[in-house]
Amino acid sequence: MISTRGRYALRVLIDLAEHNDGKYIPMKDVAERQDLPLKYLERILPVLTKNKLIVGLHGKGGGYRLSRTPDAYTVGEILRLTEGNLAPVSCLEQDAAPCARAAECRTLEMWTKFYEMTNTYFDGITIADLMQSEVGNDYII
Amino acid sequence: MISTRGRYALRVLIDLAEHNDGKYIPMKDVAERQDLPLKYLERILPVLTKNKLIVGLHGKGGGYRLSRTPDAYTVGEILRLTEGNLAPVSCLEQDAAPCARAAECRTLEMWTKFYEMTNTYFDGITIADLMQSEVGNDYII
DNA sequence: TACCAACCTACCGAACTGATAGGTATGGTT
DNA sequence: AACCATACCTATCAGTTCGGTAGGTTGGTA
Numbered sequence: 001m002i003s004t005r006g007r008y009a010l011r012v013l014i015d016l017a018e019h020n021d022g023k024y025i026p027m028k029d030v031a032e033r034q035d036l037p038l039k040y041l042e043r044i045l046p047v048l049t050k051n052k053l054i055v056g057l058h059g060k061g062g063g064y065r066l067s068r069t070p071d072a073y074t075v076g077e078i079l080r081l082t083e084g085n086l087a088p089v090s091c092l093e094q095d096a097a098p099c100a101r102a103a104e105c106r107t108l109e110m111w112t113k114f115y116e117m118t119n120t121y122f123d124g125i126t127i128a129d130l131m132q133s134e135v136g137n138d139y140i141i
Numbered sequence: 142m143i144s145t146r147g148r149y150a151l152r153v154l155i156d157l158a159e160h161n162d163g164k165y166i167p168m169k170d171v172a173e174r175q176d177l178p179l180k181y182l183e184r185i186l187p188v189l190t191k192n193k194l195i196v197g198l199h200g201k202g203g204g205y206r207l208s209r210t211p212d213a214y215t216v217g218e219i220l221r222l223t224e225g226n227l228a229p230v231s232c233l234e235q236d237a238a239p240c241a242r243a244a245e246c247r248t249l250e251m252w253t254k255f256y257e258m259t260n261t262y263f264d265g266i267t268i269a270d271l272m273q274s275e276v277g278n279d280y281i282i
Numbered sequence: 283t284a285c286c287a288a289c290c291t292a293c294c295g296a297a298c299t300g301a302t303a304g305g306t307a308t309g310g311t312t
Numbered sequence: 313a314a315c316c317a318t319a320c321c322t323a324t325c326a327g328t329t330c331g332g333t334a335g336g337t338t339g340g341t342a
Contacts, residue, residue, distance in 0.1 A: 001142065001228070001229060001230070001231070002229050002230050003298090003299070003300085004299080004300065004301090005299090005300090007230060007248070010248055011247075011248075014247050014248075024318095026317080026318065026319090027318080027319080028317095028318080035242075037300085037301065037302080039301075039302060039303080040300065040301055040302080042319075042320070042321090043300095043301085043320095043321090045319090045320090046320070046321085049319090049320090056318085056319055056320080057308095057309075057310095057318080057319075058307070058308040058309045058310085058317085058318055058319050058320085059308060059309035059310045059311085059316080059317060059318055059319080060309075060310050060311060060315095060316065060318070061309085061310060061311085061317085061318090062308085062309070062310080062317070062318050062319065063318070063319085064319085075251070087142070088142060088143050089142070089143050089148060090142070101176075106152075106155050106271045106272065106273065107148070107151055107152075107155075107271060110216070110266055110271065111143075113262075114259075114262060114263075117258065117262065118255075121254075121255060121258065122255075125251055130247045130248060130251065131247065132247065144329090144330065144331085145330080145331065145332095146330090146331090165287095167286085167287065167288090168287080168288080169287080178331085178332065178333080180332070180333060180334075181331065181332055181333085183288075183289070183290090184290095184332085186288085186289090187288095187289075187290085190288090190289090197287085197288055197289080198287080198288075198339095198340075198341095199286080199287060199288050199289080199338070199339040199340045199341085200285080200286055200287060200288080200339060200340035200341050200342090201284095201286045201287075201340075201341045201342060202286085202287090202340085202341055203286075203287050203288065203339090203341080204287070204288080205288085
């Protein structure tokens with residue numbers, strides 16, 4: 001199940017994309033528009049800035065802006081960063097302890113295929129796909 | 142993420158299917174074969190008996206057996222019973238509070254399609270599909 | 283009657299979730 | 313230089329879930 005971390009991060013990025021006018025956008029504005037707790041967003045965003053998905057600027061006139069065009073963000077990338085991973089079962093997580101029963105496991109193939117399906121699905125959707133078409137696309141980033 | 146509840150239930154049902162010889166199989170035997178804690182399994186099974194996926198018999202010579210042929214159990218049904226639901230986000234759960242932002246939600250369609258994909262995938266796989274073909278299919282249910 | 287296995291209920295520690303609180307760092311504006 | 317808005321950092325917390333244990337009760341067979 002996707003938690004609020006991933007869902008809120010998506011909403012923030014979509015909001016930043018839709019309200020992009022070249023300037024930095026204070027997270028306070030995004031939080032108000034999206035009706036999300038500012039302080040909680042501040043705890044979610046660091047992973048996005050550290051991975052250069054957004055750029056933060058301190059002080060007056062500061063805020064955040066996207067570092068790429070909206071079509072260059074896949075939902076898969078965002079969810080993997082904020083949720084950790086999209087594995088349906090713990091034994092498929094990147095650094096999971098190797099399962100002793102893997103050789104005889106009747107379900108491993110099923111989980112693996114579902115995992116691939118999930119990644120393929122979310123990697124095929126970008127922030128641009130999620131933006132309201134009438135808004136935001138008119139602006140130059 | 143699918144928890145042990147769903148994964149263990151699947152393993153129990155596959156084990157019952159593979160070791161079916163017409164008699165009731167004590168859960169103690171399944172727990173030993175699968176290396177799962179018996180007491181924990183006893184807490185997971187009631188939802189399967191209440192929904193008539195398996196039949197339990199008390200006392201000596203008792204245990205559990207499947208109530209259908211293995212090809213009549215879909216993984217989707219089993220996971221929905223044991224995990225509650227397969228919704229990727231809380232707003233898609235059956236009795237979720239209606240979301241005030243649904244009309245303007247940029248991501249609802251994405252989640253809904255993923256939800257449908259998930260259900261379709263797991264509903265397309267049966268216990269029979271997961272059984273080791275050399276074993277179990279020789280027995281008559 | 284003895285036994286065995288399903289079944290039921292309470293409890294428990296650890297982790298995760300969804301926050302809140304209170305600060306510090308950093309830059310532009312005045 | 314002072315001010316102030318904003319990002320950024322760390323600790324804390326109540327509630328829930330997870331994975332499991334413990335101990336008993338019910339019901340059926342041998």
